[in-house]
Amino acid sequence: MLTFLMTRTAESRARFYRVEVAYNLFGEYSVVREWGPKGRGGQHLLVWFSNLRDACMAAERWRKRAMRRGYVTEGTTV
Numbered sequence: 001m002l003t004f005l006m007t008r009t010a011e012s013r014a015r016f017y018r019v020e021v022a023y024n025l026f027g028e029y030s031v032v033r034e035w036g037p038k039g040r041g042g043q044h045l046l047v048w049f050s051n052l053r054d055a056c057m058a059a060e061r062w063r064k065r066a067m068r069r070g071y072v073t074e075g076t077t078v
Contacts, residue, residue: 002020002059004073008070019062030046
């Protein structure tokens with residue numbers, strides 16, 4: 001499982017953005033994106049991929065997009 005955790009503090013509102021790649025029980029890979037105000041439940045979106053390469057490429061694309069929006073990488077877990 002690969003997880004990127006990013007945070008952003010703007011206008012005194014702390015926010016988080018998380019991207020996670022995981023293997024599921026059906027032999028597919030899923031990418032979970034979760035975002036919202038820090039300290040509260042946020043929104044999430046789950047996308048399935050048939051192979052690990054496509055899942056990692058999508059996760060990296062979403063991570064870069066979040067960084068362009070001002071999020072800073074707080075931690076990465078492998």
